[in-house]
Amino acid sequence: MKSIRTKLKLNNKQKTLLAQHAGYSRWVYNWGLSLWNAAYKDGYKPNARKLREVFTNHTKPLYPWMKNLSSRVYQYAFINLGEAFKRFFKGLGKYPKFKKKGRSDSFTIDNSGKLIELDGWSHKLPFIGVVKTYEPIEATTKKITISRQAGDWYLSCSYEFNGITTAKKTDVIGVDLGVKTLATLSDGKVFDSVRSYQKFEAKLSRCQYRNRNKIIGSANYKKAQLKIAKLHRKVANIRRNALHKLTTYLAKNHGSVVIEDLNVSGMLANHKLAKSIADQGFYEFRRQLEYKCQWYGSELVVVDRFFPSSKTCSNCGHVQDMPLNVRTYDCDYCGVSIDRDLNASINLRNAVGLTVNACGRSAADSSGGSRK
Numbered sequence: 001m002k003s004i005r006t007k008l009k010l011n012n013k014q015k016t017l018l019a020q021h022a023g024y025s026r027w028v029y030n031w032g033l034s035l036w037n038a039a040y041k042d043g044y045k046p047n048a049r050k051l052r053e054v055f056t057n058h059t060k061p062l063y064p065w066m067k068n069l070s071s072r073v074y075q076y077a078f079i080n081l082g083e084a085f086k087r088f089f090k091g092l093g094k095y096p097k098f099k100k101k102g103r104s105d106s107f108t109i110d111n112s113g114k115l116i117e118l119d120g121w122s123h124k125l126p127f128i129g130v131v132k133t134y135e136p137i138e139a140t141t142k143k144i145t146i147s148r149q150a151g152d153w154y155l156s157c158s159y160e161f162n163g164i165t166t167a168k169k170t171d172v173i174g175v176d177l178g179v180k181t182l183a184t185l186s187d188g189k190v191f192d193s194v195r196s197y198q199k200f201e202a203k204l205s206r207c208q209y210r211n212r213n214k215i216i217g218s219a220n221y222k223k224a225q226l227k228i229a230k231l232h233r234k235v236a237n238i239r240r241n242a243l244h245k246l247t248t249y250l251a252k253n254h255g256s257v258v259i260e261d262l263n264v265s266g267m268l269a270n271h272k273l274a275k276s277i278a279d280q281g282f283y284e285f286r287r288q289l290e291y292k293c294q295w296y297g298s299e300l301v302v303v304d305r306f307f308p309s310s311k312t313c314s315n316c317g318h319v320q321d322m323p324l325n326v327r328t329y330d331c332d333y334c335g336v337s338i339d340r341d342l343n344a345s346i347n348l349r350n351a352v353g354l355t356v357n358a359c360g361r362s363a364a365d366s367s368g369g370s371r372k
């Protein structure tokens, strides 16, 4: 069993609907808790199931607004209350407290016994309707919990993990992550870079400059801070989307994806490169590729960072110096002339079968079989 938690992208109507459900869940939980306390005082031995019966038959009909909300929510509120008491009786938790509005607003919902399929960027949830997420997710689950944190809503669930194997177009692909381009693949495909920071940087620094004399904590200051935070978020989102597109494409269509183990900290010491690299998000690239290769049943091969992918001729194997500003590899030995990044990506593809560090299976293992 694995679990995911991801942020939801919602319109105002949906936010209201979720807030209503969280409110419903809280209302029922608190109602149950107060009745539990009262019943206990009167010498009864309450439990969540009995309380739910009372609620369903006598209390719910008195509140017509509850009819507009999913009835699964109150079922789970009682389950949660029962579990809170179970934990308390076992000495694992404190005595259950009343829930306060705005603090850990959440509710749980299911599909009345049917499974809920989450796939891609938008998802049909029972009763709630279609919601979008900021990253593509894949899971089949029985129930989901939706919660609010710092004004944002999150979906979380646990699911049984089983990798999906998709038909692969290409057996092995080498990927060169670049500064000028986001990525160059060994089959010649190029993913353009999203210069998100560069594009928004001027705007951002203008914002920050204008904010310099504002009194900290004032209304104007807060307004400007919010604007800056939004710009930062926008930049991050553009970058994440570009990376998701790239990593999904790679994991879905290729049996083995070969990348270089970039010495990011070493490269970040070079200030000119630093910004570009941070902008392209190499760590995030690797993280996404790792879990997506698992999803789609492909293999991620990480080549040792001392492998001279840029300096080696992909045609004849000759090694020559390649300063960063030289964009074309002109081989001194065989005379081939090829784009620098394409040359590097072909070398990475060819590196499978050589001695490399592999993620998961070793590259030596993976060189056998279908590629021979």
Ligand SMILES: [Zn+2]
Pocket: 313, 314, 315, 316, 317, 318, 331, 332, 333, 334, 335, 336
């Ligand atoms: Zn050559």
